[in-house]
Amino acid sequence: MNDQAIIVKDLVKKFGSFVANDHLNFEVSPGEIFGFLGANGAGKTTAIRILSGLSKPTSGTVIVAGFDVYRHTEQIKKNIGYMCQKFSLYEDLTVKENIVLYGGIYGMSRNLIRERLGNLLEKLRFREYENRIIGDLPLGLRQKLAFSVAVLHEPKIVFLDEPTGGVDPITRRQFWEMIYETAERGITVFVTTHYMDEAEYCDRISIMNDGKIVALDTPGNLKRQYDAESVEDVFIKIARPG
Amino acid sequence: MRTILYLIRKEFIQIFRNKFISKAIFAVPIVQMLLLVPAITFELKDVRLAIIDKDMTPESRGLISKLEGSSFFKVTFSTFSEKEAENLLLRNKNGVILHIPSGFGKDLITGNGGKLMVSVDAINASSAQLSWAYLNGVIRDYNAGLITENIGVASLSPLPRITITNRYWYNEELNYKYYMLPGILVILVTAIGFLLAGLNMVREKEIGTIEQINVTPVRKYHFIIAKMVPFLLIGLVDLALGLVIGKLAFNIPFEGSILLMFFGATLFLIAVLGLAVFISTFSGTQQQYMFVAFFCMIVFILMSGIFTPYDSMPQWAQDFNLINPVAYLMRINRMVMLKGSTIYDISTELLSLAVIAVCFTTLAVRRYRKTA
Numbered sequence A: 001m002n003d004q005a006i007i008v009k010d011l012v013k014k015f016g017s018f019v020a021n022d023h024l025n026f027e028v029s030p031g032e033i034f035g036f037l038g039a040n041g042a043g044k045t046t047a048i049r050i051l052s053g054l055s056k057p058t059s060g061t062v063i064v065a066g067f068d069v070y071r072h073t074e075q076i077k078k079n080i081g082y083m084c085q086k087f088s089l090y091e092d093l094t095v096k097e098n099i100v101l102y103g104g105i106y107g108m109s110r111n112l113i114r115e116r117l118g119n120l121l122e123k124l125r126f127r128e129y130e131n132r133i134i135g136d137l138p139l140g141l142r143q144k145l146a147f148s149v150a151v152l153h154e155p156k157i158v159f160l161d162e163p164t165g166g167v168d169p170i171t172r173r174q175f176w177e178m179i180y181e182t183a184e185r186g187i188t189v190f191v192t193t194h195y196m197d198e199a200e201y202c203d204r205i206s207i208m209n210d211g212k213i214v215a216l217d218t219p220g221n222l223k224r225q226y227d228a229e230s231v232e233d234v235f236i237k238i239a240r241p242g
Numbered sequence B: 001m002r003t004i005l006y007l008i009r010k011e012f013i014q015i016f017r018n019k020f021i022s023k024a025i026f027a028v029p030i031v032q033m034l035l036l037v038p039a040i041t042f043e044l045k046d047v048r049l050a051i052i053d054k055d056m057t058p059e060s061r062g063l064i065s066k067l068e069g070s071s072f073f074k075v076t077f078s079t080f081s082e083k084e085a086e087n088l089l090l091r092n093k094n095g096v097i098l099h100i101p102s103g104f105g106k107d108l109i110t111g112n113g114g115k116l117m118v119s120v121d122a123i124n125a126s127s128a129q130l131s132w133a134y135l136n137g138v139i140r141d142y143n144a145g146l147i148t149e150n151i152g153v154a155s156l157s158p159l160p161r162i163t164i165t166n167r168y169w170y171n172e173e174l175n176y177k178y179y180m181l182p183g184i185l186v187i188l189v190t191a192i193g194f195l196l197a198g199l200n201m202v203r204e205k206e207i208g209t210i211e212q213i214n215v216t217p218v219r220k221y222h223f224i225i226a227k228m229v230p231f232l233l234i235g236l237v238d239l240a241l242g243l244v245i246g247k248l249a250f251n252i253p254f255e256g257s258i259l260l261m262f263f264g265a266t267l268f269l270i271a272v273l274g275l276a277v278f279i280s281t282f283s284g285t286q287q288q289y290m291f292v293a294f295f296c297m298i299v300f301i302l303m304s305g306i307f308t309p310y311d312s313m314p315q316w317a318q319d320f321n322l323i324n325p326v327a328y329l330m331r332i333n334r335m336v337m338l339k340g341s342t343i344y345d346i347s348t349e350l351l352s353l354a355v356i357a358v359c360f361t362t363l364a365v366r367r368y369r370k371t372a
Helices: A044-051 A073-079 A095-105 A110-123 A139-150 A169-184 A196-200 A219-225 A231-239 B002-017 B019-039 B058-069 B082-090 B104-110 B125-151 B176-207 B209-214 B220-250 B258-282 B286-303 B315-323 B325-339 B347-367
Strands: A006-015 A018-028 A033-038 A059-064 A080-084 A157-161 A188-192 A204-209 A212-217 B047-053 B073-079 B096-100 B117-120
Touching: A006 A044, A018 A044, A018 A212, A033 A044, A033 A169, A033 A196, A033 A231, A044 A059, A044 A157, A044 A188, A073 A080, A080 A139, A095 A110, A095 A139, A095 B002, A139 A157, A139 A169, A169 A188, A196 A231, A204 A219, A204 A231, A212 A219, A212 A231, A219 A231, B002 B019, B002 B220, B019 B176, B019 B220, B047 B058, B047 B082, B047 B125, B058 B073, B058 B096, B058 B104, B058 B125, B073 B082, B073 B125, B082 B096, B082 B117, B096 B125, B117 B125, B176 B209, B176 B220, B176 B258, B176 B286, B176 B325, B220 B258, B220 B347, B258 B286, B258 B325, B258 B347, B286 B315, B286 B325, B325 B347
Parallel strands: A033 A188, A033 A204, A080 A157, A157 A188, B047 B073, B047 B096
Antiparallel strands: A006 A018, A006 A059, A204 A212, B096 B117
């Protein structure tokens, strides 16, 4: 049981009288791509912030990478990567400076940083951007780079909060190729998105509504269960019943 | 330790990549020194004096010419009307009115003793007292001259007199620039310490990059130290720059050890930077931070004794100054620069600064939350 990447039991998070997460229960296996879906304000970001140790739950059990979120927050932080749409890299630093900074923060050796930097620039065909300031790069490139930085230290789990928001379809496709590659290396991917076509790429998805998880299964099973042609139809049926 | 170096490097890159800040941190000390040091002076000269001379005798004219010859006074108006003189006082055209009534000269000669009246604009109490003291001095001088003239020196000699020789220590020429310059240097490092680091911290909150840091295993004190170190170094560089300008432009004496002064400034900057980071943990926006930090800065500077004598402050104000880092550095700078005080002379100040620095920094680290 402890070999699960994420274990969540009866997770509750309240802000005053507002219940943002209402008794969430789920487990995520190592190497799985887990899609975390829900309408705006359903409580996805609250949950992802708790899982990544940025916020404390009100009650319930949360184990991430084998560590308890109440007591071993800093241990969790060593084992996860985190990327969100709004804020990720330092915009006034160059590509290289950002990578060196985060490599250093995670305690990677100078040689390892240099090696990963080289691989990364090669893989993303980013050589020409090495010394460019992040703020000058187009959003798609920035997001791809932010993702690469989030998994630079080879974490056990990577949390992606709407990583492809505002990104063009081609870049989104490339981005998902990177996610697949990452999962193949054994890194668990926990991703929230509003793009239902992306949900189809996930191994399993959960759908949240008003702070509760109302559906959780593989995209195929959910489509069968709700007699829907796509995850989008499933989502609409659940989020707006009737 | 390596982590801190990576973080410090990042801060330096960001500071020097910012075109405005990177220039301002060197321009500010230059402008501040050249502007404030000569401008802020308590020296009293050219006090504008209005004279109502209703006597018009050689005696009254003698007194007036003595006043005109003094560098403290400038006779700007002569009139026969009290009303006009008062009006001038009201419109800030004059600081002092000297009223010589008719019969002044006659009374002096007949031995009845002359009478004068002086009105002083006392909005600024200390300059009013000074003006009066100077005027009194000139009149007494004139009086003494009259006595020797009329009675003769010989008759005075049997009277025993106290002779006073005085010497002004540490600033013999009473040069106010020497007094103000160490204080202006303190204001300079205070501004660097208070404003830049705190704003930098809150900016990361506003942009959201602090989230990305909080989700890494970076230790709180690593992050905070990395925020403080660059501005500590910039503060010291600015202090050095200020000293060089002080030497070149105002030929300020430096009696003590420069190293000792920088040691004091280092403790001071740690204290102020710690407080700045502490305030930043409460602030969600740069606007909120500026408001609080500016308020603290003004209180600290005005209570530090930069303009007012420290010992004359009420007891509660002196008690408050026990936690005012600016007050300590104000004393350290003046003592080391002008008196050549040694580390033993300023050990209380240094020790207090060290305690404050540890307290504020600890508070900042404890208040900073990686997990909300």
